[in-house]
Amino acid sequence: MFKIVTMPEADRRTILRGVGALGAGLVLGMVLPARARAGSGAADLMPGQEGGATAGQFAPNAFIRIAPDSTVTVLVKHLEFGQGPLTGLTTLVAEELDADWSQMRGELAPAEMVYKNLFFGMQGTGGSTAIANSYEQMRKAGATARAMLVAAAAQAWGVPESEITVDSGIISHRGSNKTGKFGDFAEAASRLSPPENVALKSPAEFKLIGTDVPKLDSRAKSTGKEQFTIDLKRPGMLTVLLARPPLFGARVKSFDDTAARQIPGVVEVKQIPQGVAVYGKGFWPAKLGRDALQIEWDETGAETRSTDEIIADYRKKAARTGRVVATVGDAEQASSAHEKTLEAEYVFPFLAQAPMETLDCVIEADEMGGEAWAGSQLQTVDQAAIARILGCRPEALTLHTMMAGGSFGRRATPVADVASEAAEAAKALGRKQTIKFMFTREDDLHAGFYRPLVVHRLKGALDTEGNIAVWDQVIVGQSIIADTPFAVQMKDGVDPSVAEGADDLPYRIPNLRVSTHQTSLAVPPLWWRSVGHTHTAYAVETFVDELLVLAGKDPVEGRLALLGDKNPRHAGVLRAVAELADWGGSVPDGRARGVAVHKSFNTYVAEIAEVSVGLDKIPRVHKVWCAVDCGVAVNPNIIRAQMEGGIGYGLGHALHAEITLDKGRVEQNNFDSYRSLRINEMPEVEVTIIRSAEAPTGVGEPGVPPIAPAVANAWAKLTGARVRQLPFARHTRS
Amino acid sequence: MALYTLNINGQSMQVDVDPDTPLLWVLRDELGLTGTKFGCGVAQCGACTVFVDDQPQRSCVTPVELVGDSEVTTIEGLSGPEASAVQSAWIAIDVPQCGYCQSGQIMSAVALLREIPQPTDADIDGAMAGNICRCATYVRIRQAIKDAAAGLMKG
Numbered sequence: 001m002f003k004i005v006t007m008p009e010a011d012r013r014t015i016l017r018g019v020g021a022l023g024a025g026l027v028l029g030m031v032l033p034a035r036a037r038a039g040s041g042a043a044d045l046m047p048g049q050e051g052g053a054t055a056g057q058f059a060p061n062a063f064i065r066i067a068p069d070s071t072v073t074v075l076v077k078h079l080e081f082g083q084g085p086l087t088g089l090t091t092l093v094a095e096e097l098d099a100d101w102s103q104m105r106g107e108l109a110p111a112e113m114v115y116k117n118l119f120f121g122m123q124g125t126g127g128s129t130a131i132a133n134s135y136e137q138m139r140k141a142g143a144t145a146r147a148m149l150v151a152a153a154a155q156a157w158g159v160p161e162s163e164i165t166v167d168s169g170i171i172s173h174r175g176s177n178k179t180g181k182f183g184d185f186a187e188a189a190s191r192l193s194p195p196e197n198v199a200l201k202s203p204a205e206f207k208l209i210g211t212d213v214p215k216l217d218s219r220a221k222s223t224g225k226e227q228f229t230i231d232l233k234r235p236g237m238l239t240v241l242l243a244r245p246p247l248f249g250a251r252v253k254s255f256d257d258t259a260a261r262q263i264p265g266v267v268e269v270k271q272i273p274q275g276v277a278v279y280g281k282g283f284w285p286a287k288l289g290r291d292a293l294q295i296e297w298d299e300t301g302a303e304t305r306s307t308d309e310i311i312a313d314y315r316k317k318a319a320r321t322g323r324v325v326a327t328v329g330d331a332e333q334a335s336s337a338h339e340k341t342l343e344a345e346y347v348f349p350f351l352a353q354a355p356m357e358t359l360d361c362v363i364e365a366d367e368m369g370g371e372a373w374a375g376s377q378l379q380t381v382d383q384a385a386i387a388r389i390l391g392c393r394p395e396a397l398t399l400h401t402m403m404a405g406g407s408f409g410r411r412a413t414p415v416a417d418v419a420s421e422a423a424e425a426a427k428a429l430g431r432k433q434t435i436k437f438m439f440t441r442e443d444d445l446h447a448g449f450y451r452p453l454v455v456h457r458l459k460g461a462l463d464t465e466g467n468i469a470v471w472d473q474v475i476v477g478q479s480i481i482a483d484t485p486f487a488v489q490m491k492d493g494v495d496p497s498v499a500e501g502a503d504d505l506p507y508r509i510p511n512l513r514v515s516t517h518q519t520s521l522a523v524p525p526l527w528w529r530s531v532g533h534t535h536t537a538y539a540v541e542t543f544v545d546e547l548l549v550l551a552g553k554d555p556v557e558g559r560l561a562l563l564g565d566k567n568p569r570h571a572g573v574l575r576a577v578a579e580l581a582d583w584g585g586s587v588p589d590g591r592a593r594g595v596a597v598h599k600s601f602n603t604y605v606a607e608i609a610e611v612s613v614g615l616d617k618i619p620r621v622h623k624v625w626c627a628v629d630c631g632v633a634v635n636p637n638i639i640r641a642q643m644e645g646g647i648g649y650g651l652g653h654a655l656h657a658e659i660t661l662d663k664g665r666v667e668q669n670n671f672d673s674y675r676s677l678r679i680n681e682m683p684e685v686e687v688t689i690i691r692s693a694e695a696p697t698g699v700g701e702p703g704v705p706p707i708a709p710a711v712a713n714a715w716a717k718l719t720g721a722r723v724r725q726l727p728f729a730r731h732t733r734s
Numbered sequence: 735m736a737l738y739t740l741n742i743n744g745q746s747m748q749v750d751v752d753p754d755t756p757l758l759w760v761l762r763d764e765l766g767l768t769g770t771k772f773g774c775g776v777a778q779c780g781a782c783t784v785f786v787d788d789q790p791q792r793s794c795v796t797p798v799e800l801v802g803d804s805e806v807t808t809i810e811g812l813s814g815p816e817a818s819a820v821q822s823a824w825i826a827i828d829v830p831q832c833g834y835c836q837s838g839q840i841m842s843a844v845a846l847l848r849e850i851p852q853p854t855d856a857d858i859d860g861a862m863a864g865n866i867c868r869c870a871t872y873v874r875i876r877q878a879i880k881d882a883a884a885g886l887m888k889g
Contacts, residue, residue, distance in 0.1 A: 082831030082869045214828065221833025222824040224769020224809030228834060231768035239763070264735050264752060282763035283772070284755045356773050356781060356834040356868045405771070405834025406868050441774045637828060641874070645831055648870020671778035671866060680859035682872035 058186035060145040060194055062114045063138065064093060070169065070183035072097065073105040074138075077115035077123065078130040079377050079411070080108060080217065081355070081404040082645070083700035084638040085130040087215045089138050091634060092131075095208045096142030096200060099182070100169035106216045111379035111399035123380045126412050126527065128601035128698020131634055135696050136200070143198040145189075152188035153180060203632060203693055212637035217403070229360045229375050229402040234434040237362070238267055240425045241286045241438060243276040243293050247664040248448055249302035249522035252276060256294040263288045270428035277425045283438065303522035304664040307453065311347055314455035314476040314519070318345065322474050322515035325494060326503040329511035331472040338461035338469055342550060344543055346458070347725040348535040349658030351451035352444065352674060353528050357405020359439040359447075361422035365431035369396025374419060375404025377412030381485075385416035389423035390431070408649070409527035413449060414484035417524070445674055446666045450659055451528030452478040456502075456539040466551030468562065471512040473539070475499050478525040479518045494518070497527070501536030501600060501705065506570045507544065507562035523661070529649060530701040533600040537705030538654075538712065538726070541596035545713045546722060555595050555713065556583050569629050570597055572690055573606040576627035580688050581608040591622065594713025596706035603702035604629040604690075607647065609683070611714035618655060618728045619715050621683040624707065628687065631694035639699045640687045646703020647685055652677025654708035655728050675729070738798055742767070743811025753799035757791075758782045760798050761808060769809035769837045773866065780865030783838040784808050790845040792864075809837040816847040819882040829878050831869035839865045843879050852883050 058066040065073045074093045078085035086106040094104045109115040117124045118133040146166060153171045154161040157178050165172050172179045203209075220226040245251060255276050257269040265285025270277050276293055280286030321332075335341070361382075362373040369392035376382045376399065383399040390397065404411055411418075422437035429435065439447070454477035461470035479495035481487050489496075496503075498516045505512065528534060548558035556578045563571045574597045578584075587593055590612050597606040607626045614620030626643045633639055656675035660667045668674040712723050715732065725731040740747050742765065749764045756775075761767040761784070770793060773781030777792040784793045785807035812821075820843045823829075830836045839862070846853055846861035853861070858879050867875070 082833065084831075214825075215830075217833060218825045218828045218830055221830035221836050222821050222840060224837040226833050227768075230772065231762075233766060233768075282759060284752065284759040284763070288752070354868060356771070356779070356832060356866070358772065404832065406832040408868070441776075641828065641831060641871070644873045645870045648872060649868070652870065670776050671774050672776065676779075676866045676868060677870055677872075678866065679862045679872040679875060682870065682876075685873050 056187045058145070058148070058190040060148050060189070061141050062112070063141040064145050066145065066149075066182050066186045066189075068183045068186055070181040071103050071105055072099050072182065073107055075109040075115070076106050077109045077117070077134070079125040079375060079401060079404055079407070081375065081407040081411070083130070083642060084215065084635065085125070086217055087213065088131050088634055088638065089134050090216060091208050091213055092134060092138035093142035095206060096139045097146045098166035098168070101208060101213050103169050103182070104216070108401040108403065110401055111376070111383040113380065115379075123378065124412065125377045126409070128603065128700045128702060130698065130700070131696045132602070132698055139200050140198060143200055144194050147195050147198050148189040148192050149182055149185050151192055152185040156185065156188060209632065209634050210636070212635060215638070226403055228357050228405050229362060229373055230357055230405070230436075230438065232362045232373055232436065234362065234364060237434040237436055238279045238281065238429075239283050239286045239438060240277050240279050240422070240435045241290045241440070242272070242274060242421055242425065242443070243278070243290050243295055244274060244443065244447065245297050245302070247297070247299050247302035247304065248524070250297045250299045253296040253298040255296065259292040259294070260289040263292060268429060269293070270425070272421070272424035272428050274421050274424060277428060279429060279435065287440070302664060303661070306662050306664075307350070307660045310453060310521070310661075311455065314453070315345065317476045317517045317519070318455045318457040318474045320474070321513070322476070322517040323494065324513060324515045325499045326505070326514040327512065328509065331470050331511045331513035334470045334511035335459060335461055335472060338463060340462040340550060342460045342543070342547055344458050344546070344722070344724055346456040346535070346539045348454040348538070349660065349726060350453045350523065351528055351534075351653055351657055352659055353408035353410035353526075354441075354444060354674065354676070355404070355406030355408055355410055358441055358444050359410065359418045361418055361437045362434065363422050363426040363437065364434040365390050365426045367431070368392060370431070371398045371400065372419070373400045373402050375402045375407065375411055376419070377407060378414070378416070381414065382416050382419035385419045386423040389420060389427055408529040409531070410449060413526060414481065414486040417447070417449065441670045445659065445668050445670065448524040449526035450523065451534055452480065452525040454535045456535065458539060458543045460543060460547050462547065462551050466553060468507070468509050468544070468547050469511060471505070471509045473502055473514045474517070475502060475514070475536070476517040477519060478521055480525045480527060480531070482518065482520060497532045499536065500532035501598065502540055505540065506567040506599070507559075508564050509562070529646070530600055530704040533598060533701070533705040537596065537598040537600070538709045541598060541706065541709035542712045542722065545594070545709070545716070549716075559595070559597060569604045570599060573597060573604045573627040573629050576688050576690060577606040577608050577625050580627060580686060581625035583608060592714045592718035594710045594715070594717060596709035596713065598705040600702045600705050602697040603699060605643070605702045605706050607706040607710045609707065609710040609714050611711055611718060613718065616729070618732050619711050621651060621681075621711055623684045623686070624710070626685060626687045626703065627690065628699065628702070629690035629692055630699050630702070631692050631696040633689050633692070634696055636689055639689055642699040643687045643703040644685045646701065647707045648677050648682055650704040650707035651683070651711065652681070654711060654726055655681065658727050658730070736799070738801070740798070740801060740806060741803055742806045743808060744805075749798070751798060753797065755798045756794050757784070757796040757798055757801055757806065758793040761793060767808050767810055771834055771837055773835065778866070779835070779838075780842060781835045781838040783841040783865065785841065785845065788848070790842055809841060812841070812844065815886060816844045816882070819885045820844050820847065820878070823878040823882040823885065826881065827874055827878055829871050829874040831871050835865060835867045839867065839875055843875070843882070846879065847883060847886065851886060853879065
C-alpha cells in the first residue's frame with residue numbers, strides 16, 4: 001500500500017545492485033548458513049532441533065520445510081489478506097523445486113528480519129510488492145532446496161547429480177531406474193551445505209508459473225475453518241474494548257466506571273494513554289461495560305472543524321501554486337497564450353479502509369516478554385511497539401502473523417496504533433491474563449487513519465490544433481508519513497504519496513507543472529488501497545478526458561496520441577481494452593462508455609466502463625472491461641480476481657463512501673452510513689492480461705485507480721455533467 | 735445471567751449468559767464456533783448469517799433469549815446437497831479473497847438454492863444483497879451460485 005524504502009542507503013544500494021546483477025547478492029542474503037538457521041524464523045517454528053528442522057525434516061533456509069511425508073511448507077513472508085501471496089510465493093518455490101502442486105503448503109511467517117521485504121528493507125506487505133520483491137528470492141530458495149535434494153539422491157544412489165531429473169515431486173535417475181520422493185531425501189539433504197549459487201529456469205521452462213494453480217486457502221475459507229486473529233481463544237483470555245475520544249486529539253479528563261463494573265462479566269476497567277479499556281469475559285460483557293462508562297473528555301487542542309471547513313481551507317490553498325514536484329516547459333507563461341482553456345477543482349473525501357475483520361490483536365504477556373498474534377502488514381514495527389510498551393526486547397516478543405480478514409492498508413500503520421493500544425491494555429492489566437483486543441465497526445470508522453481528504457485544482461489549455469498545450473495542477477492534502485517513523489523517507493520534506501500518479505504523467509504536454517501543498521491535521525492519515533493514485537488518477541484521467549472532448553478528439557485515440565511512442569505499456573493496455581470492449585462499436589440505448597488508463601506500482605491498467613443512469617440518479621455500471629500489464633503473470637486467476645476486486649472496491653467508494661466530520665465528530669457509524677458496494681451494484685467484469693516477459697509487478701492495488709474516472713467519463717458522455725466531487729451519490733444528483 | 739439450552743448443529747448445548755447476548759457471541763465466545771463472523775453488529779453486512787429453523791438470520795442482532803428450542807445451524811454444521819454444491823463451487827473457482835465474509839455468503843447462497851433451485855441474476859442479487867464483501871468477490875459469488883445450481887440440476 002505504500003512505496004517506501006526504509007533501509008539505510010548503503011543496504012538499499014547493495015540490494016539494488018543485487019537486483020541489477022540478476023539477484024546475485026540476494027542469494028547470500030537468502031540462504032542462511034547452517035549456524036544461523038537456529039536464529040531464523042524457520043527455527044522458531046520448529047523448536048527443539050539445532051538447524052531449524054525437527055527430526056527428518058529438511059529446512060534448507062528460512063522459507064522452506066520439507067517433511068518426511070514429502071509435503072513442502074513455504075514460510076510466506078507477506079501477509080495474506082486476500083491478494084494472494086500465500087499461493088503466489090508458494091508457487092515460486094514449487095516452480096524451481098519441480099514440486100507437484102498437491103504437496104505444497106503455505107504458512108504465514110512470523111516477525112523476523114529474515115522475512116524482510118527486499119524493497120523496504122524491513123518486513124512489510126504493501127505497495128503491491130509481494131510478488132515483485134519475492135520473484136527471484138523465492139525461486140532461488142526453491143532452486144537451492146532442489147539442488148540439495150538432488151545432491152542427497154545422487155549420494156544415496158551413487159550416481160552423478162547431472163543425470164538426475166526432478167518432475168512433479170519425483171526425483172529420478174533413468175540409468176539405474178531409481179525414483180524417490182522429496183521426503184525420502186529430506187533428512188540426508190538437511191546434512192548438506194546449501195550451494196552458493198543455483199541456476200534458475202528460463203520462463204519457457206515454467207510449469208506452474210503462468211498457470212491457474214488452485215489457491216491454497218480457498219477450502220478453509222469456504223468451510224468456516226480459516227483462523228483469523230478474532231477467532232483465537234487462549235486459556236483465561238479476556239476481551240478488551242477501548243473507549244476512545246470522540247474528537248481527534250482529545251484525551252480522558254476523568255471517568256466513572258461504577259456502572260460498568262456492575263455488569264456481569266466485566267472483569268476490569270483501566271485507563272490507558274489512548275482511552276479507557278474495559279476487560280470482559282467475551283465481547284458482549286466488554287461492550288455492555290464500555291457502553292456504561294461515564295467519561296469526561298479534555299478537548300483542548302482537538303480538531304473541532306467540520307469537513308466543509310477543511311475543504312474551504314484546502315480550496316484557498318489550491319488557488320496558489322504549491323511546491324513544484326514536476327515541471328516541463330513553462331506552464332505559467334504558456335497559460336495566457338491560448339484561447340481554449342479549462343479549469344476544474346476536485347474534492348476527494350476522507351475514506352476508511354473498513355476491512356471485514358475488524359481490527360484486533362491478541363497478546364499473552366509475561367515477565368520476560370510473551371507472544372502476540374495479529375494480521376499485521378508491518379510485523380516488525382508492531383512487534384517493536386508491543387515490546388517497547390511491555391518493556392522487553394523485540395526478540396522476547398514473538399509476533400505470529402495471522403491470516404487477515406482484509407486490510408486495504410489499514411493493518412500497516414507506521415505508528416502501530418492497534419498493536420500499541422493492545423499492548424497498553426495488556427500492560428495495564430499487569431500482564432496477568434491473555435487479552436483479545438478488539439474494535440467494533442464503529443471503532444474502525446471513528447479511529448482515523450483515513451485516505452486523506454484531498455483537493456486538486458487543474459488548469460489546462462489547448463493550442464489551435466486542439467493539442468493540450470498547458471497542464472497546471474495543484475494538489476492539497478495531508479502527508480501520510482510526516483510525524484511518523486517513516487518520515488525519514490521524505491526527500492526535502494516531500495511526501496511522494498501526495499502527488500504520485502500525477503507527478504509522472506505519461507502524456508506529452510509541452511508546458512506542465514504539478515505542485516503540492518502538504519497539510520497537517522489531527523485526523524491521522526494512512527495508505528488506502530492504491531494510496532495517492534486513488535485521487536490523482538481520477539483528477540488526471542477525467543481532466544484529460546474533458547480536454548480531449550473539448551478538442552473534439554476520441555478518448556482512446558486522443559490518449560494514444562498523447563502517449564506517443566515513449567509509453568508502450570500504457571498504450572498497450574489502452575489498445576487491448578479498446579479491442580476487448582469493441583470501443584467505437586454500438587452501445588445499448590441509454591448507456592455510454594468511458595475509459596481511463598493509469599500506471600500504479602509499476603503495473604499498467606486500462607478500464608472501460610459502460611454506464612447508465614440508475615434509478616437513484618447515480619451511475620449504474622453494467623460492465624467493465626479491463627486490460628492489465630503486470631509483467632510475467634504468475635497466477636492469471638489471481639490477477640483477474642484482483643482486477644475484479646479492485647474494480648469493485650474502487651467503484652463502491654466512488655459511488656457511496658465518505659467519512660465526514662461535524663465539528664470534529666465523525667458522522668458515519670457503520671455500514672448503514674458508510675455504504676459499501678453490494679452485489680446488485682457489481683458490474684460484469686472482463687479482464688485481459690497482456691503477455692509479457694518483464695519482471696512481475698503487483699496487482700493488489702492497480703485495478704482500483706482507473707475505475708472511478710472511467711465511470712465519471714462515461715457519466716459525462718451520458719449526462720453532460722462532470723462530477724468533480726466524490727462520492728457520486730452525494731454529488732451527481734444536484 | 736440465565737441458563738439456556740440451545741440446539742446447535744443438532745446438538746444440545748447449555749450456556750449461562752445475559753439474556754440480551756446476541757446469538758453470534760454465544761456461538762463464538764461461549765461455544766467456540768468461530769466460523770460465524772462479526773462484521774458490523776447491526777445486521778448490515780451478513781457475515782454473521784446462520785440458519786434458525788432453516789431460515790437465514792443475522793445472529794448479531796438475535797438475542798439468545800429469543801432462540802428458544804429452534805434449530806440453529808452454523809457453517810460448521812452445514813450439510814446437504816445444496817451446501818456441498820455451493821462449497822464445491824466456491825472452491826472450484828476460488829471465490830474467497832480475504833475469506834472473512836464467506837461463511838455468511840455461503841449460508842445465504844445455500845438458503846437461496848434451497849428456496850429457488852435455479853435462480854436468475856435478479857434472484858441472486860435479491861438474496862445476496864445483504865451480504866457485504868469488502869474484497870468485492872461478487873462476480874465470482876454470482877458465478878459460483880450459478881455453477882452450484884447447474885451441478886444440482888445434473889444431480
